[in-house]
Amino acid sequence: MDGTEHGIGQPQMREELSPEQLLRVIFEYTAKIANERSVDRVLMLMADMGREMIAADRCTVWLVDRKRNELWTKVAHGVDELRIPLGSGLVGHAVATGEQIFIDDAYNNAEYEEALATGARLTDRMTGYRTKAIMVIPFRNNEGEITGCYQAINKMTPAGVFSAKDMEILTLAASYSGKSLESAMLTQEIEETQKEIIMTMGEIGEMRSKETGNHVKRVAEYSYLIARGYGMSEDEAELLKLASPMHDIGKVAIPDEVLNKPGKLTDEQYELMKSHTVIGYNLLNKSNRRILKAAAIVAHEHHEKWNGEGYPRGIRGEEIHIYGRITAIADVFDALGSDRVYKKAWELDRIINLFKEERGRHFDPRLVDVMIEVLPEMLKIRDKYADLA
Ligand code: C2E
Ligand code: SIN
Ligand code: SIN
Ligand code: SIN
Ligand code: FE
Ligand code: FE
Numbered sequence: 001m002d003g004t005e006h007g008i009g010q011p012q013m014r015e016e017l018s019p020e021q022l023l024r025v026i027f028e029y030t031a032k033i034a035n036e037r038s039v040d041r042v043l044m045l046m047a048d049m050g051r052e053m054i055a056a057d058r059c060t061v062w063l064v065d066r067k068r069n070e071l072w073t074k075v076a077h078g079v080d081e082l083r084i085p086l087g088s089g090l091v092g093h094a095v096a097t098g099e100q101i102f103i104d105d106a107y108n109n110a111e112y113e114e115a116l117a118t119g120a121r122l123t124d125r126m127t128g129y130r131t132k133a134i135m136v137i138p139f140r141n142n143e144g145e146i147t148g149c150y151q152a153i154n155k156m157t158p159a160g161v162f163s164a165k166d167m168e169i170l171t172l173a174a175s176y177s178g179k180s181l182e183s184a185m186l187t188q189e190i191e192e193t194q195k196e197i198i199m200t201m202g203e204i205g206e207m208r209s210k211e212t213g214n215h216v217k218r219v220a221e222y223s224y225l226i227a228r229g230y231g232m233s234e235d236e237a238e239l240l241k242l243a244s245p246m247h248d249i250g251k252v253a254i255p256d257e258v259l260n261k262p263g264k265l266t267d268e269q270y271e272l273m274k275s276h277t278v279i280g281y282n283l284l285n286k287s288n289r290r291i292l293k294a295a296a297i298v299a300h301e302h303h304e305k306w307n308g309e310g311y312p313r314g315i316r317g318e319e320i321h322i323y324g325r326i327t328a329i330a331d332v333f334d335a336l337g338s339d340r341v342y343k344k345a346w347e348l349d350r351i352i353n354l355f356k357e358e359r360g361r362h363f364d365p366r367l368v369d370v371m372i373e374v375l376p377e378m379l380k381i382r383d384k385y386a387d388l389a
Helices: 019-034 039-054 089-097 113-118 120-127 164-208 214-230 234-246 249-253 267-274 276-284 290-301 322-336 348-357 365-384
Strands: 056-065 070-074 081-085 101-103 134-140 146-155
Touching: 019 039, 019 164, 039 056, 039 070, 039 146, 039 164, 056 089, 056 164, 070 089, 081 089, 089 101, 089 113, 089 134, 089 146, 113 120, 134 164, 146 164, 164 234, 164 290, 214 234, 214 322, 214 365, 234 290, 234 322, 249 276, 249 290, 267 276, 276 290, 290 322, 322 348, 322 365, 348 365
Parallel strands: none
Antiparallel strands: 056 070, 056 146, 070 081, 101 134, 134 146
């Protein structure tokens, strides 16, 4: 093998980890993995952990997708998932049979000749990489079903081949992976279901008030943009994006003749209308789920004003939760730009003027500044989720 021929840069020679270094790697990664709720990121952390533990050049964690009969993985820096048919290649074989595979030289191995010729060696021809040593270890979930495998390629120590000890170490990582991935997938599934329920709830609220379902989508996206522009973390901004569509859920309890009244509301009707904040809060605050807790705050506080003249409680300034202050801006921006039964949509200039006038009155002044900064992106969202006339 001539190192200069490698298409993907010079592979780094490494040393075998000492037991102490190995432990450190395990502690470091298991701590990260335990805190991670995204399956994609768990996959990548596990691959990195495996690669470091056994000084492999590459390590991939493949997962079985029974619905599509495929194996898939997420590669670092890669935008997309990688998918292969369930039966194909060495990884397919390992998953189908439950066998661990251990190859010293991919170009000189009779047992897996066909899988290598159509898998590793074919890929090498396309990428200029040279696969030598390969190890594949399937793993199982808590029910004992095979749910994926670890695949390690090329040992980067002078020995150049994987040892029995490497297999032992990767088997350990694999058994841990099977369990962590299962719980990450369950969490993700629960969160996906929650997201759907939440969007649907938000849309039900809007349907009653004859606003299109796109109102909640736009408010969600605007809230996210403002939250990020304000410096909120990706994780929390994402949470707000999921919660903000429910800001008006309490309107489900408002009678039609008030909710859809074409003209101006009487004082009494407006008082009734204001109760949608408390009604929404009471619907949502029963749950302990993170998203619903955030949604309860948003429902409760999206009509509070920075100067204390809002409702239902008349709280002011930073007494109003940041989620409420952000959604207030997103909601009014969208309400003003849309036709309602009681009013026509406003021109953008007029909307921006209102925000400048209400900066420090209705709205948190810092957040108005952020809104002006992210306005170009908000306008893209407005076009993307425009209401059909
Ligand atoms: P919405 O239509 O989603 O409006 C949300 C908020 O956007 C309003 O909260 C208000 O802050 C702002 N907004 C909307 N349209 C205008 C406008 O023409 N001028 C100004 N300056 N601000 C506007 P608000 O006022 O607390 O109202 C809460 C909800 O009560 C509204 O939600 C809507 O469902 C209802 N509502 C308010 N006024 C009327 C009305 O005159 N007639 C009817 N039928 N419903 C109304
Ligand atoms: C295969 O394993 O057969 C294809 C996937 C790859 O070579 O990376
Ligand atoms: C395989 O053929 O499944 C393993 C080697 C590779 O293609 O990366
Ligand atoms: C609420 O009172 O609206 C929820 C609690 C909070 O604001 O932190
Ligand atoms: Fe509202
Ligand atoms: Fe709204």
